[in-house]
Structure formats: C-alpha cells, structure tokens
Amino acid sequence: MGQMSGAQMVCEAIIAEGVTTVFGYPGGAIMHVYDEIYKQEGFEHILNRHEQASVHAADGYARATGEVGVAMVTSGPGFTNAVTGLATAYMDSIPLVVISGQVPLSLIGTDGFQEIDAVGISRPCTKHNFLVRTLEELPRVLKEAFYIARSGRPGPVLVDVPKDITVDIGEFIYPDSVDIPTYKPTYKGNKKQIEKAVEAIKSAKKPLLYIGGGVVLSNAYELVRELAEKTQIPAVETLMARGVMGAKNPLLLGMLGMHGNYSSNMAMSETDLVISLGARFDDRVTGKLSEFAKYADIIHVDIDAANIGKLVDVDYPIVGDITEVLQAMLPQLDDVDTDRYEAWRNILNRYDELHPQSYVDSDEVIKPQWAIERIGELIGEDAIITSDVGQHQMWAAQHYPFDRPRQWINSGGLGTMGFGFPAALGVKRAFPEKTVVNVTGDGSILMNMQELVTAAEYKIPVINMILNNHFLGMVRQWQTFFYEKRYSETDLSFQPNFKALAEACGGIGYDVTTKAEFDAAIKDAIKQDKVCFMNVQTNRFEDVLPMVPSGGALFNMMLPQTTKGDA
Amino acid sequence: MKTNVNERRVISVIVMNESSVLSRITSLFAARGYNIESLTVAPIPDSDMSHITIATKGSSRLMEQVTKQLHKLIPVYKVIEHEEMVEKEMVLAKFPIAENLADISVLSAAYNGGVVNVGTEMIIVMVADEPKRVKHFIEAAQRYNPCEIVRGGVVAIER
Numbered sequence A: 001m002g003q004m005s006g007a008q009m010v011c012e013a014i015i016a017e018g019v020t021t022v023f024g025y026p027g028g029a030i031m032h033v034y035d036e037i038y039k040q041e042g043f044e045h046i047l048n049r050h051e052q053a054s055v056h057a058a059d060g061y062a063r064a065t066g067e068v069g070v071a072m073v074t075s076g077p078g079f080t081n082a083v084t085g086l087a088t089a090y091m092d093s094i095p096l097v098v099i100s101g102q103v104p105l106s107l108i109g110t111d112g113f114q115e116i117d118a119v120g121i122s123r124p125c126t127k128h129n130f131l132v133r134t135l136e137e138l139p140r141v142l143k144e145a146f147y148i149a150r151s152g153r154p155g156p157v158l159v160d161v162p163k164d165i166t167v168d169i170g171e172f173i174y175p176d177s178v179d180i181p182t183y184k185p186t187y188k189g190n191k192k193q194i195e196k197a198v199e200a201i202k203s204a205k206k207p208l209l210y211i212g213g214g215v216v217l218s219n220a221y222e223l224v225r226e227l228a229e230k231t232q233i234p235a236v237e238t239l240m241a242r243g244v245m246g247a248k249n250p251l252l253l254g255m256l257g258m259h260g261n262y263s264s265n266m267a268m269s270e271t272d273l274v275i276s277l278g279a280r281f282d283d284r285v286t287g288k289l290s291e292f293a294k295y296a297d298i299i300h301v302d303i304d305a306a307n308i309g310k311l312v313d314v315d316y317p318i319v320g321d322i323t324e325v326l327q328a329m330l331p332q333l334d335d336v337d338t339d340r341y342e343a344w345r346n347i348l349n350r351y352d353e354l355h356p357q358s359y360v361d362s363d364e365v366i367k368p369q370w371a372i373e374r375i376g377e378l379i380g381e382d383a384i385i386t387s388d389v390g391q392h393q394m395w396a397a398q399h400y401p402f403d404r405p406r407q408w409i410n411s412g413g414l415g416t417m418g419f420g421f422p423a424a425l426g427v428k429r430a431f432p433e434k435t436v437v438n439v440t441g442d443g444s445i446l447m448n449m450q451e452l453v454t455a456a457e458y459k460i461p462v463i464n465m466i467l468n469n470h471f472l473g474m475v476r477q478w479q480t481f482f483y484e485k486r487y488s489e490t491d492l493s494f495q496p497n498f499k500a501l502a503e504a505c506g507g508i509g510y511d512v513t514t515k516a517e518f519d520a521a522i523k524d525a526i527k528q529d530k531v532c533f534m535n536v537q538t539n540r541f542e543d544v545l546p547m548v549p550s551g552g553a554l555f556n557m558m559l560p561q562t563t564k565g566d567a
Numbered sequence B: 001m002k003t004n005v006n007e008r009r010v011i012s013v014i015v016m017n018e019s020s021v022l023s024r025i026t027s028l029f030a031a032r033g034y035n036i037e038s039l040t041v042a043p044i045p046d047s048d049m050s051h052i053t054i055a056t057k058g059s060s061r062l063m064e065q066v067t068k069q070l071h072k073l074i075p076v077y078k079v080i081e082h083e084e085m086v087e088k089e090m091v092l093a094k095f096p097i098a099e100n101l102a103d104i105s106v107l108s109a110a111y112n113g114g115v116v117n118v119g120t121e122m123i124i125v126m127v128a129d130e131p132k133r134v135k136h137f138i139e140a141a142q143r144y145n146p147c148e149i150v151r152g153g154v155v156a157i158e159r
Ligand SMILES: Cc1ncc(C[n+]2csc(CCOP(=O)(O)OP(=O)(O)O)c2C)c(N)n1
Pocket: A388, A389, A390, A391, A392, A393, A415, A416, A417, A418, A440, A441, A442, A443, A444, A445, A467, A469, A471, A472, A473, A474, A475
C-alpha cells in the first residue's frame, strides 16, 4: 500500500478488518487519526456524546453481530471515560478494539497535558493491551489486537497510540496472518475426555444442561439445541445465555440463579450430572457454593482453562470451543436412551406447574412484568432487546420470549447501569431493519441520557422503554428485605420530565400510565424514525421474584404470592 | 498427591521480553489476591524470552488458578509449577571490619560462599544456597552485627 502516516494506517487497518462503523470522540492526542477519518470513506464514524457511550455502542454492535466492535477515544479523560466500557466488555468476554490517543513518546512519563497511564489502568479490564512504541510495529500491533480480541475467549483489547506515531510516515504492510508464539488458544476438546463425558451422560439419571454465555460467543446454539433434542435432557440458561434454547423449547426450564425460576433452581439442586457449556459458575448463579449441584458430577466445557475448577471441582474438564466439542460429542450420542431421563423430566415439569414464573397482574397500574410480556407479544421475535441494570433487567430476562441468541443484550458480569441505551445504538446500526428496545429504569437511563442527541443526529430510532418505579428499584428491594425498609438514597421521586427531555434532544416522548396507552405508544414508536423515551409508570414496590438471598442455597427461594404453596 | 494447606511453592514463568510483561504478572498477583514471597527475573541466553521465578504460598487449588491465570496472559509462553527442583538463593552481607573475620569467612564458606570484598571499614560476603539454609545463614550472621543483608530471591530449575 506504500507510504502513509500512522493515522492513515489506523484507518486502513480498520477498513481491512471489515469494520463498517466506529464509535468515538476526538481530542488532542487522536486528532491526526480524526483528520484521516474525515478523508476516508471506508467506514462510518458515529460521534457519541460521551466516551463511555462510544465503547458501549461498539460493544452492542459486537454482541449483536459477533464481530469485533471498534471505539476510538483521545488520551487522558477520553481514555478514563472509556474504562467502564472496557470493563463491561471484559467481564462478558466481548471482542472490542479500543484505540486511544496518547501524548507523544517524548512526553510519556512527564505528567504531560492529558497524559494518563492507559495501559496501566486498563490492564485488569482488558484481555490485552498495547502501547505502540514505533511506527514500524503499528500495523502488526493493530492486526494482533483484532486477532486477540476475537480469538480464544474473546475480550476487549486497547491500543494506545502516541500522537507522534500517528504523524510519522512509513511503509504500510498489513499482515494477513498472526503468529504469536505465546498465544495459542485451544479449540479442539480432548478426545478421551469427551468420550468419558459421553459415558457419564449415558449413565446419568438426572442430567442437566447448564448453558452460559460462551454458547452465544461460540455461535453454538444450534448444536446445543440439537444436543438437548437428541438426548431429551432438560436445560437451564444463565442470564447471558437467554435465547440459546428458545423460549418455546419444551426442554428449557428457564433461567437459574438469584432470580431464576423455581424449576431451574431445583433442577440444579437435584441433578446428578451438570453439563456446563460455556458457563462460569458466577456467584449470582450458584448461590451458596457448598450446596450448589451437591449431588452432581460436573462436565465443564469452556475455552478458558482458568474457568474450569476455579470455583467448583470438575469431574470431566474439557478445554475447547463449544462448537468443536459438541461436533465431536453429538455423533457419540446417537444411541442415547432418552427414556432414561423421563422420570427426571416429569419431576421438573411438576415443579414448573407448582411454581411457574408468575406475578399478580393489575388493572389499575402497569406491572413491569406485564410490560415485558406485552412487548414480547407485540414485537417478540422481530426485536432485539438491550437492557440496563436493575429490576427491569431481571424482569426482561425472566419474561421476554427470547427466540434466539444475540437477541438479548445486557451487561451481566459487571452490571453496568447506563449500558443499555448506547449499546442499543450499536445494535441498531448493525441491524437497522430490526426493532431495538432498551428496557431500562428511571435510574439507569440517566447515566447515558446524552445519547439522545447522538441518536437524534444520526437518526438511530431505538425505543427506550423506561419502567419507571421512581426508585433505584433493585437496591430498594434489598433495603425492603434486608435493611428493614430504610430507603437510604434510593427514592427517585424527584424526576425529570422524560417526555420533554426526549423532545428537547430531537426525539419523541411518550407518557404511559395505562395499558391502552402502552399499546398505542409501542405501536407508534415502532413506526417512527426517531429515538424515543417511553416513560412507563409502574407500581413502585414490585419485587423481583423468585429471589435467592445473597449467599443462600439455590433451593431456598423467596417465591411470588401467586404460586400454589411449597413443594 | 498435593495437599490443600498453605504450602510454599515455586513457579517459573517463561515470558516474551516486552517492556510491560513484569507489570502484567505482578498486577495479576495483586488483582487476584495472590501473594509473592520472592520474584527474580533475567533474560534467557540467546532468546527473546525471560525467565521469572516466583515463590509464593497457597493451596493446590489456588496454585492451579495462579498457573492458569498466568498462562492466559498473552506474552506468557510457559508456566512451570516446580515439584522436583533445585532451588538456590544468593545473599550479600556486609559486616564491620572489627568483627571476627575468620569466623565470618568460615561461616560464609559453610553456606557455599565466601568473602567477595574487603574495605577499610567493611567486609562483604556472598553465599548461595537453598532458601532454608539461607535462612539459617542469616540467623547465624546476626552474631557478627551485620550492617546490611541483601537477598537475591530464589531461582529454581526442575530436576
Ligand atoms: C454504574 C452503576 N452504579 C450503581 C449500580 C448499583 N445498582 C444496581 S441496580 C441499581 C438501581 C437501578 O435503578 P433503575 O435503573 O431505576 O432500575 P430498577 O431497579 O428500578 O428497575 C443500582 C443503583 C450499578 N449496577 N451500576
């Protein structure tokens, strides 16, 4: 390609990687790159109104497409604003490349203007990071950044580029392959271990598929469905895996964990063989570890060896990509006796009848669960749902009929309020023909509300459905249960005028207090080409149930009132 | 069979020579709450790799995690959890010249070392031995009022 500046190399690499949209925010140290962005036509740049939002938007784009998302920020405050975005992506293993400007090499270490140790700060929240030291290494570093981000267990990679390197001119040869002798992810599972796992499945009486976000990352959902179908083994999903089995799948029990449904949590408590696929035994899933899957042997398939045996002892460890492992496993299960597990399935179905996922609806006020079920009915399979963090997130995860993976996009590991709206922008950019709804709360939405301006400017019509309980509801719920109703700093009675706020920024606002208004607002919003705030007044004191109190055993659930008494 | 008690363990980490590789390793230990008892690092001759030796304490489960987490770092080539190893540590110690020099010289010879420098006011000895014996040397040296003792940290090699 010949001679060009470091700034041009950055743009050329982005184009060579097939990235169509970059989210970012300029500033002094990254200005040369922005100058090249101005001149090129290979990708679109979206100017968010805060760097955190840029990274979340790139993250939403990555989660929806499975491709690497790219964000660009300047040095110092630009970079520090991006840190929450990096950490959010890191905790959920999302492939991102974030390019940050840095002060010129000669100023590094001098406390120069807008100098901050970006690689130092981001080390614990990136899969890897680079401070580029010479122009010669820039093409290789960019190539490696994309490769590391998307290979093995994916994750965010930061490339910190000193300003003088973006000015310097040199030869650009973008490598077509990567060879990092110290980095060789394992994709193929060990044959012997897979055979042993198959034997364990065939001799189990109460096996259970425990499906995690790794299945989504590995694009393995069809194989997982095939495994369930073939063996007739029931399945539970983590928060990150919603959509893998599909809501209509009779073998899906539901979501497990702190806000899991009764049959899922009981299944995990009574199973004799956990088949863990890309799940990592997070404390929000396991509850009290010593009681978790107490009667079970454990098969653990994960691409990250460090996840295996980290929290629970594993009987059949299989390091590898779920897709490859299942491809090897499935043919060996042709002769599985599905009747073997019938008694077990019956027990679980009985649990489900006894305590279905339920709530008490109302005619006077909109119940948040009703709102979720209603959008499920109205737009269901067509929509992609993003979410913020709190009660609304859990209700969305519990009640929306997710039909496929990558249809449910939320910050599970870090639990970042403010994620949903900017992530929705990235999703909508990737899938303009889909309806994108951010299910959010009156607390969370304010944490990145400046993105109204971005969405209006670029005509990115996402629907922000604010389930407005005038509370930091999830914290309020804990205060109700565990702090004798001392509502310390969770009352959000003082509210902005959400409708006016949206309108002031070039969007549409809807005030919704009745079910009829709800339907009308959704139907109208879908047709609009503008971003909107749908301010849905819900009852204030609704709790997310079932709930396993933090640190308690999974089978000790607080259940909703509607259920038919204890099992 | 390894036990689950807080045993002392030594691991070798072979890494690419990169400017930030050491900080990646130490910050991993800090972030995950693993402790470092001693750490040495030096380039491996005729290669672009370095050898880091870390002495630490922990259960076998913890050590398994440490090893796996280290291995996940991109510039880490290999992690060796030593079981059958030869382990040595070097120590430099400085004594006032007025102390019994013959005793000091014999003592350091007994721990695989000797006198390396004599000045007008001070004498410096070096010893190199197993960590346990190094501890004994340091205890024994107290009798001669050492002004300064510098430990080098352990290096280990699998037998
Ligand atoms: C950035 C950030 N700060 C604080 C928290 C802690 N937190 C978790 S849920 C929650 C309340 C969220 O309130 P809202 O968005 O109104 O949702 P609701 O629970 O009411 O549905 C808070 C403060 C968090 N997860 N993220």
